[in-house]
Amino acid sequence: MSAAAVTSPTAFAWRRALRNRSAVGAAAVIVVVALAAIFAPWIAPHAVDDTDLLRRLQPPAWMDGGEWAFPLGCDGLGRDILSRLIFGARVSISIGLLVVALAVGIGTIAGLTAGYLRGTADTLLSRLAEILLAFPYLIFAVGLMAMTGPGLHNLVLALVYREWVVSFRVVRGETLAAREIEYVEAARALGASRLHIMTREILPNILSPILVVGTVRMATVIMLEASLSFLGLGVQSPTASWGAMVADGRDFLLDAWWVSTIPGLAILALVLSINVASQGFRDAFDPRMRT
């Protein structure tokens, strides 16, 4: 076999991933949404709070009474739905990333500690996790938001407050398995400190399940953010959020379906794309799936 024919596992995985059309399509959707979020001020045709009651519930451009200046129509206060959608992407994406980053960070530290040290630390953290899991998540978050008041910071906190448990449990399980494997024993025999073993030996070896959990949970977090915003507990108006946009339109559902339906479809598209893409890439990069 010549050197040119040798394929590195990563390149091989990339090739597999690119063959998975639905995963590529989903990734494209995510990229578009992310770009829209980043460049929102430059690409949005109107300001997010540009109100004009004379445009109230104006239909999308392709319907009677619509105009191309407001391609997706206007909401109950006459604000351009496309522009709000673009700005709303910022909230969804940034909250998704922020919450997942914080939750995975906390969950990883806690999971490594509990899984490697065992004993009291494990008991305390595991019981805490079980207590948090025993509450229905949404009700838990609603209660927390009701106590702390609505707003971006509190929303992130309410979501992280329990979200870390998911990665905690994964990391703890992986750590429990890894600590008995020879490379860890070897490091211990060489006199490596606990911190070194946890961060330098175990962590790099369990990174891939952590990343998988992170991406899958990102979709859930975006859904939860939309749900809380729908309930009026999330980001406060006039900042646009997809969940709040769905809520804004629910009174006009029969008269002006576009106000709720368009942001609803946006949530659907983003969440579905994240799920499909993360599934596709996980399959592609999973060594056990190699054919």
Place this chain on the structure above:
Amino acid sequence: MRTKFLRALVGAVMLGTAGAQAAEIRIGFTQDALTLDPGNHRSRETETIIRQMYDGLFTRNSRMEVVPELIDTWRQVDPVTYEFTIHRGVRFHSGDELTAEDIKFTFDRLTQTNAMDGQTSPRQSLLGPLRAVEVIGPYAVRFILREPWPILTAMLPFQEVVSRRFVERVGTAGMATQANGTGAFRLVEWRRGDSLILERFNDYFGGARSIPPVGPANVDRVIIRVIPENAARVAALLSGSVEIINELPASAIRQVEANPNTRVARVNGTRTFFIAFNNDRAPFNDPRVRRAMNHAIDRNLIIQRILADAAVPLNGVMSPDAFAFNRDLPEFTFDQALARRLLAEAGHANGFEAVIDTQSAYREISEAIASMLNRVGLRIRVQVWEGSVLTPIWQNAERRRERDMFFTSWGNGALDPSDIMVPTLRTGGRGNSAGFSNAEVDQLLDAAETEVDVNKRRDMYMRAQAIVNREAPWLFLWLPQDLYGVSRRLQGWEPNADSRINLQRATMR
């Protein structure tokens, strides 16, 4: 017991066969009654339901004038004494005749401390300075007040007369679930949280003599179905499964009017909406700023676009239907240039930042107002709160110190300034969230409270309204209409501003 059960059973069966022979009217209603005891609640919806089965000494006609109902004749002996004679031969649903003893019992139960089996009626304060009721004949009573109270008759439509014998038999606990009134309909069954079934009371005395036709109800049955969800209530009307719905959402007006079998019925409500400025806090302590902001909003556009034309713009406190409404108040025209000029005069040419505190139900309207205020250079933002958190903050002078503006409303069921101006605009009033304090207004309100001469009283309130308009302690908004969806098969019924749904004279086609 047995007949009652049978009646309930028949009622239930008839429900299923929906008015094949018997005429019935079904109401899709937002809330169930909290209790059936007329003396033990402070809820408008509960009162609307109870009013089907009970009568008052007075009621209101469709022009909102107070007219005698159970009362036959009455006179005011002096500023603190009234004498009422009731109709003879009025029967309770139990068959007992209504006498002066029942009237005295009813009002003692409402006004005396611990009169309801150790509990004091939550409706006590609605009867102000009523001190005692004396029986002066089998059908005659005397009401004695602690001090002159010109709105006594305007407040009496809110109280329903109960049977002394019945209350003494079932007790306050029994009154919560049973009904024995003199009303046009009697209770068949109350399925809590679901529906209330009523049937015609054949021995009804006929109702207010001045509102023809007088006599028992036309329809055989009334069913009040509890449908809290707006969309479900509208759907029930459109599908013909109810004949009347209350609180028709403005967004559904078009649908109800487009349906050939339904129509929209409107009546001016009694609730004044406004945004209270925190009058103690800069920059709202400057009347020029408050007036400027009143000129910066286009009330008519909001009413037309968001409230579907179902509101009357206000330049003051009072409903146009109320006693002593001042028709000559200067109007706050929508004039952005004037608003900017007034702001500049007050030293705010560059605007300022402020927050409108509101509740989620009024978020959209509050945002529309904020965006209009921002057009004249202000930077106004809306903050949505939980009502139970927000109201106590604004009712406490200390706690509202850091707040700017409060989107709120005040009901005026009596349609009399005493019931709205005193609480919201008198110094220290329990609803004076603006912290408005004006010596002249206080003096006028205090004097009017005990003034018996109707014309002098009217004049005082007119002057007080003019001062309030000039000082603009609020961002004046509007008085919404109450909207009902009504089936075209229903004849002879129009809504009342006091939310009463009087079906005695209604018929089904």
